[in-house]
Amino acid sequence: NAGVTQTPKFQVLKTGQSMTLQCAQDMNHEYMSWYRQDPGMGLRLIHYSVGAGITDQGEVPNGYNVSRSTTEDFPLRLLSAAPSQTSVYFCASSQTGGRNEQFFGPGTRLTVL
Amino acid sequence: TQLLEQSPQFLSIQEGENLTVYCNSSSVFSSLQWYRQEPGEGPVLLVTVVTGGEVKKLKRLTFQFGDARKDSSLHITAAQPGDTGLYLCAGATGNQFYFGTGTSLTVIP
Numbered sequence: 001n002a003g004v005t006q007t008p009k010f011q012v013l014k015t016g017q018s019m020t021l022q023c024a025q026d027m028n029h030e031y032m033s034w035y036r037q038d039p040g041m042g043l044r045l046i047h048y049s050v051g052a053g054i055t056d057q058g059e060v061p062n063g064y065n066v067s068r069s070t071t072e073d074f075p076l077r078l079l080s081a082a083p084s085q086t087s088v089y090f091c092a093s094s095q096t097g098g099r100n101e102q103f104f105g106p107g108t109r110l111t112v113l
Numbered sequence: 114t115q116l117l118e119q120s121p122q123f124l125s126i127q128e129g130e131n132l133t134v135y136c137n138s139s140s141v142f143s144s145l146q147w148y149r150q151e152p153g154e155g156p157v158l159l160v161t162v163v164t165g166g167e168v169k170k171l172k173r174l175t176f177q178f179g180d181a182r183k184d185s186s187l188h189i190t191a192a193q194p195g196d197t198g199l200y201l202c203a204g205a206t207g208n209q210f211y212f213g214t215g216t217s218l219t220v221i222p
Contacts, residue, residue, distance in 0.1 A: 043212040045210060050208055104155025106154060
């Protein structure tokens with residue numbers, strides 16, 4: 001099993017550009033989520049999904065869109081990148097939400113100029 | 114506003130010393146998880162505690178969940194250089210997880 005995979009590993013964008021961060025898992029997990037990690041802030045939940053076709057907002061959803069058309073994939077879209085979105089983004093999955101272990105991908109380091 | 118505050122933020126100790134990391138909140142959580150993160154990688158789960166007052170041990174690591182399920186602590190006995198990393202607590206409310214600010218631990222040989 002590959003676990004949770006994320007692409008790309010690194011990305012540089014200009015302000016106003018759009019892009020999609022890809023996330024896939026092969027563990028048949030129902031719950032998937034996106035976090036951003038900034039220095040001194042820990043990880044903050046952006047969006048999450050409890051199953052295909054179901055998504056919900058987390059702590060910091062503004063400027064990001066998600067969709068969940070399959071169990072395996074959970075892409076994160078930046079519609080119009082801003083310098084404040086410079087961060088490291090992590091995708092995670094777990095069997096279900098709540099108290100289950102979350103498995104994290106290796107992260108995407110995004111810089112917005 | 115950070116829901117979970119961790120202290121200390123940075124910790125540098127000698128090999129063999131003991132240490133405790135605290136994770137505090139004014140909110141009640143259904144469960145509390147501790148993760149460890151290495152540079153350039155995603156966090157990896159160490160433990161999940163779900164019952165107020167629960168204590169779990171993982172070799173030299175002892176985790177405790179507060180009686181009111183608002184806080185937790187991680188105690189490491191006889192720290193080793195391999196314990197170096199970023200330690201994160203995460204509280205679950207429903208389907209949302211709130212992470213603490215993190216404690217960066219360095220164990221000097």
